Amino acid sequence: MHPVRQTLAAAVLAAFALSAHAADSYRLAFDKAHAPAGYTVVQPAETYSAERGYGFEPGEKPGGPFYFSVALPEGNYNVTVTLGDDKEPALTTVKAELRRLMLENVATAAGQSVTRTFTVNLRTPQIGAVDHIAAGEVKLKTPRETVKEAWAWDQRLTLEFNGQHPAVRSIEVVPVKTPTLFLLGDSTVCDQPGEPYNSWGQMLPRFLKPGIAVANHGESGETYRDSIGRRRLDKILSVMKPGDTLLMQFGHNDQKQIKAGKGGPFTTYKAEIKTHVDAVRAHGGLPVIVSPMERRGFDAQGKVIPSLAEYAEAARQSAQELGVPFIDLNAKSKVLYEALGPEGSKAAFAEPTPGHLDNTHHDNYGSYELAKLVVTGMQEAKLPAAAFVVDGFAFDPARPDPVASFHVPPSPTPKADRPLGDEDHK
Incomplete structure (x- = not known):
């Protein structure tokens, strides 16, 4: 069920390839009927692509756990999610990047929605020269960090929606200091x-x-x-x-x-x-x-x-x-x-x-x-x-x-x- 994420080297190359198109914020809706003004509607079949800059990671989606990613540069971001399902109760847990627990078992009744915000850090291995720190990069462990943990180092935010019938209506991601x-x-x-x-x-x-x-x-x-x-x-x-x-x-x-x-x-x-x-x-x-x-x-x-x-x-x-x-x-x-x-x-x-x-x-x-x-x-x-x-x-x-x-x-x-x-x- 878990997506087979590309190696870190491939992820970095893809990130540079899309850098001219990548946004630093996103407003995405998964429910067309409840899409706020100014939000882009995500289609169920839109698998993540570098050209688009967002999409589902390969794996199961309907009614079960799923992953969704957006391309972003290194930094801190506020992520605001609106959760809920029109037809049935939902119970949604949200994790970010490598299984970092952000929201735990958010319950919504049928037809109800709730909005929650959390702050996430994204990082890359590159080290910029500052003060007495020389430019370079973190010496990652191969293959542990470059393959199995690559999504903790690439230029994208990956969100895991999990729980008993996880339900998400929209996502807003904005950079914050x-x-x-x-x-x-x-x-x-x-x-x-x-x-x-x-x-x-x-x-x-x-x-x-x-x-x-x-x-x-x-x-x-x-x-x-x-x-x-x-x-x-x-x-x-x-x-x-x-x-x-x-x-x-x-x-x-x-x-x-x-x-x-x-x-x-x-x-x-x-x-x-x-x-x-x-x-x-x-x-x-x-x-x-x-x-x-x-x-x-x-x-x-x-x-x-x-x-x-x-x-x-x-x-x-x-x-x-x-x-x-x-x-x-x-x-x-x-x-x-x-x-x-x-x-x-x-x-x-x-x-x-x-x-x-x-x-x-x-x-x-x-x-x-x-x-x-x-x-x-x-x-x-x-x-x-x-x-x-x-x-x-x-x-x-x-x-x-x-x-x-x-x-x-x-x-x-x-x-x-x-x-x-x-x-x-x-």
Whole structure:
């Protein structure tokens, strides 16, 4: 059902080919009877084409999940969708790019419509020269980022409409100048391309109001050192504006540096954190250190067995020494896992094959709960970005959401390979 997206190289060539025709805003209607004035009516058979600049991605559409894309340059955009069906009730979930949750289970009665707005970030691998940042591009991983994750880097916005009878009447996409909340991290943070894996970075936009864009630059298997070496930090700095925020969470893969004799939590890890903090501050941004969440593992008393305690402590020390905000996701995750219990916590972790649980990487439910922990940490740290948290948000990790009440629909993507890098800690 999921479209076979072209490789990043092909996508970039196509983007340049249509650059003379691509718009920076769109007003598109899917229901001719309710098309507002000035909106272009999209025909059901209009598959995406570079010449047109918009269209459906190949796959099922009538009554089920579908993807729709529009060609756009890099930047932040407000997307306004009007949802509803004249003839029957609808329940619509909207995700953007690589499964970033934007709207969750928006219900409409037959004949009813609702309009919602959210803010999305689009990015490309190209790095523009600015200040002390040299021009170039992010060193993407092949084939993971250039094929399976290509649609997170190309010059188009892809929207996934999912749920029980998803129904969309119109879409408006306009460029906006908003604050950006950048993310850097490993496989527990990055945009995972397919089920059963998911990350808190993908769920975070669900808990933010329009007016701030989440730009997730995390990637599987990476460390603070990789962020520098692959120029992910440079990419962020090249587009960062004064007042933007960067949440940074590494640790799982950094442990491998100890085995290789190339560093440790209280030496290279802290030094690389400082490199990030200094660079972000020099560009007018706010760096925020997030300690790595724990893996799933319990002792006989039902307490979480610490596997990342030294990295969590090094992150805490760095935040204190450098005078930057700190979100202790490590401590919060232990409370969450222990509240779920040894058996209940299995529902928060990916099960790539029956009976084989991944005790490091999360599924949709687990990443949703972890995103709530991050949002709670943003509020406790009084980050400026916390002003955009959705009204009425409250979460106690000791009282997680019941698994039975979680109904975010899985994306109709091919089953994903296990994320790169970290292996379950033994």
